[in-house]
Amino acid sequence: MCGIIGYIGHRPAVPIVLEGLEHLEYRGYDSAGLGYVFNQDLKIIRSSGKLNNLKEKVINEGSSLTVMTAIGHTRWATHGAPEERNAHPHMSNDKRLALVHNGIIENYLELKKDLLSLGYSFKSDTDTEVLVNLISECCHSEPDLLHALAKALRMAKGAFAICLMDREAPNVLYAARNQAPLIFGQGVGENFIASDVPAFLNYTRDVVFLEDGQILVAQSGDHKILRLNDLQSVSCETQRIQWSMQAAQKGGYRHFMLKEIFEQPNVITDGLTGRLENNDQINLPELERILIPKRLHIVACGTSYHAGLWGEHLLEHWAHIPVQTEIASEFRYKEELLLDPNEDVVLVISQSGETADTLAALRRAKEAKVKTIGLCNVVGSSIAREADCVLYTQAGPEISVASTKAMTSQMLMLTCMALYYARRNKSMSLGLRQSTLGQLRSLAQFLSQELPQMHTMAKALSRKYAQAKSFFYLGRGYCFPLALEGALKLKELSYIHAEGYAAGEMKHGPIALIDPTFPTFVLAPAESEMYAKIKSNMVEIQARQGQVIALTNPGTDLAADDRWEIPFLPGPLMAFLILPCLQLFSYEVSDYLGKDVDQPRNLAKSVTVE
Numbered sequence: 001m002c003g004i005i006g007y008i009g010h011r012p013a014v015p016i017v018l019e020g021l022e023h024l025e026y027r028g029y030d031s032a033g034l035g036y037v038f039n040q041d042l043k044i045i046r047s048s049g050k051l052n053n054l055k056e057k058v059i060n061e062g063s064s065l066t067v068m069t070a071i072g073h074t075r076w077a078t079h080g081a082p083e084e085r086n087a088h089p090h091m092s093n094d095k096r097l098a099l100v101h102n103g104i105i106e107n108y109l110e111l112k113k114d115l116l117s118l119g120y121s122f123k124s125d126t127d128t129e130v131l132v133n134l135i136s137e138c139c140h141s142e143p144d145l146l147h148a149l150a151k152a153l154r155m156a157k158g159a160f161a162i163c164l165m166d167r168e169a170p171n172v173l174y175a176a177r178n179q180a181p182l183i184f185g186q187g188v189g190e191n192f193i194a195s196d197v198p199a200f201l202n203y204t205r206d207v208v209f210l211e212d213g214q215i216l217v218a219q220s221g222d223h224k225i226l227r228l229n230d231l232q233s234v235s236c237e238t239q240r241i242q243w244s245m246q247a248a249q250k251g252g253y254r255h256f257m258l259k260e261i262f263e264q265p266n267v268i269t270d271g272l273t274g275r276l277e278n279n280d281q282i283n284l285p286e287l288e289r290i291l292i293p294k295r296l297h298i299v300a301c302g303t304s305y306h307a308g309l310w311g312e313h314l315l316e317h318w319a320h321i322p323v324q325t326e327i328a329s330e331f332r333y334k335e336e337l338l339l340d341p342n343e344d345v346v347l348v349i350s351q352s353g354e355t356a357d358t359l360a361a362l363r364r365a366k367e368a369k370v371k372t373i374g375l376c377n378v379v380g381s382s383i384a385r386e387a388d389c390v391l392y393t394q395a396g397p398e399i400s401v402a403s404t405k406a407m408t409s410q411m412l413m414l415t416c417m418a419l420y421y422a423r424r425n426k427s428m429s430l431g432l433r434q435s436t437l438g439q440l441r442s443l444a445q446f447l448s449q450e451l452p453q454m455h456t457m458a459k460a461l462s463r464k465y466a467q468a469k470s471f472f473y474l475g476r477g478y479c480f481p482l483a484l485e486g487a488l489k490l491k492e493l494s495y496i497h498a499e500g501y502a503a504g505e506m507k508h509g510p511i512a513l514i515d516p517t518f519p520t521f522v523l524a525p526a527e528s529e530m531y532a533k534i535k536s537n538m539v540e541i542q543a544r545q546g547q548v549i550a551l552t553n554p555g556t557d558l559a560a561d562d563r564w565e566i567p568f569l570p571g572p573l574m575a576f577l578i579l580p581c582l583q584l585f586s587y588e589v590s591d592y593l594g595k596d597v598d599q600p601r602n603l604a605k606s607v608t609v610e
């Protein structure tokens with residue numbers, strides 16, 4: 001939530017900061033701003049709405065061309081409405097300091113009260129304006145700005161990634177992190193600070209993923225990283241980013257989301273590389289250091305939670321491991337976790353690896369001394385670093401706020417885990433394991449052939465159903481998590497109310513809502529043991545004049561308003577064909593309704609606040 005960037009070097013800083021903000025806009029896009037020192041004054045330019053509004057203001061301003069240091073911010077509102085006065089950077093009352101911040105200072109009201117009593121005044125509703133004035137206040141008692149910053153940050157409770165600039169020393173930038181991502185990009189004669197790598201990947205691939213409790217002091221040709229608590233220097237490993245900026249571009253597609261949906265065959269190929277050892281084994285050396293779980297707890301949020309629920313079926317069915325899948329924001333606050341370090345393992349799933357609730361759940365599990373596995377996409381993210389072992393999904397950068405290829409990659413790794421543990425637990429017949437591995441091998445090519453037809457059908461159906469006010473998505477067994485995901489995609493992208501249900505639950509209340517204007521999307525693969533049951537649920541809806549789209553296979557006897565036939569795959573791997581249909585349908589409805597597909601309202605890609 002929120003993207004921050006700082007640049008200090010030998011090039012005009014404002015265009016670099018604006019370019020970086022473009023790559024960070026997925027993190028928040030309700031307002032934006034930047035700051036720099038010009039003619040010994042701090043200059044702050046801010047605007048509500050999308051980044052283009054800010055760009056226009058910057059062009060009109062025209063004073064920035066020569067500055068070599070600047071900071072910038074793109075916001076997802078936490079404190080205060082998305083108005084210009086709440087946009088970052090925020091300035092201290094004495095107009096000496098400017099601060100951009102991602103996170104939440106939980107005790108900001110308390111701190112604000114103290115500052116008000118000292119005569120400070122506030123123009124915004126934000127916690128950030130409190131923090132910058134707290135730093136300013138600490139300057140009175142501390143020998144220099146670094147000590148003042150450290151003191152203020154020690155007083156602040158909560159999550160932050162910040163970048164600070166000083167009117168009196170525009171050749172230095174300060175940055176710090178606690179529970180929010182912050183990456184230092186090390187160039188030649190220039191340095192970058194940002195919430196995510198794409199913000200500066202056009203300029204450097206050498207990065208340091210800052211740790212919680214670290215402060216960075218950067219100049220154009222120099223930097224030091226210090227511990228926040230005692231300001232002692234620490235040495236940090238520089239890593240080289242392997243993926244290219246091209247992976248974070250639209251590549252000719254109308255939206256990132258569409259590109260990412262169509263990337264799914266490649267994601268499957270990449271995810272399986274090095275995993276398929278021979279015709280009956282999955283290679284997951286990462287898991288060898290960890291006990292085979294007697295019980296597995298999967299913890300995640302949103303789409304990653306749905307992937308976990310889907311994986312639960314495979315891990316239980318194939319590997320005979322009892323699995324409990326939990327929402328991270330619930331798990332982290334459970335009074336008792338009731339975990340046994342000798343039997344339980346916690347698997348946290350997160351595309352970004354930075355989701356605040358999932359990270360907190362991971363930490364809670366570690367406190368309980370159970371082994372943890374992180375299933376993440378972003379290399380070097382907090383969860384990837386803190387879990388006892390990490391499995392990377394290798395899906396490449398996912399830019400669209402709505403998660404698509406990340407879920408496919410998570411499902412793929414969960415499939416691999418289930419097959420891996422099934423072999424070690426001897427719980428799955430060799431024949432079934434081999435045939436499943438065979439299907440996995442041909443999955444990418446199969447999906448790639450099917451995607452164009454799926455897209456055509458999704459487009460046609462979107463035109464028919466885009467005016468609906470509400471939608472149900474129904475599934476049973478492994479299709480239930482997909483129904484949840486289908487509903488989430490539709491609501492987040494098109495703002496149409498949609499609910500996913502286990503089909504058997506319909507008659508326990510929700511069916512009361514059905515009328516001719518309330519369509520239902522039924523997931524009814526042919527082979528599922530549940531086919532007959534889901535067919536009955538569908539007929540019950542039709543008996544109440546509800547319209548039905550049935551996603552099914554050729555040869556089934558479902559009479560729906562719209563039959564969407566996709567090829568058959570045996571078992572839960574069918575999900576790898578169902579999911580893209582749901583994604584494409586939501587994509588097309590959203591685009592047809594003229595919504596902002598890649599950046600839906602009120603959302604942000606990486607939810608680093610509670």
Ligand code: M6R
Nearest residue numbers: 302303304350351352355402403
């Ligand atoms: O980065 P994470 O996988 O931890 O993110 C979890 C959710 O915030 C995320 O999946 C969210 O639900 C997506 N916007 C859904 O499309």
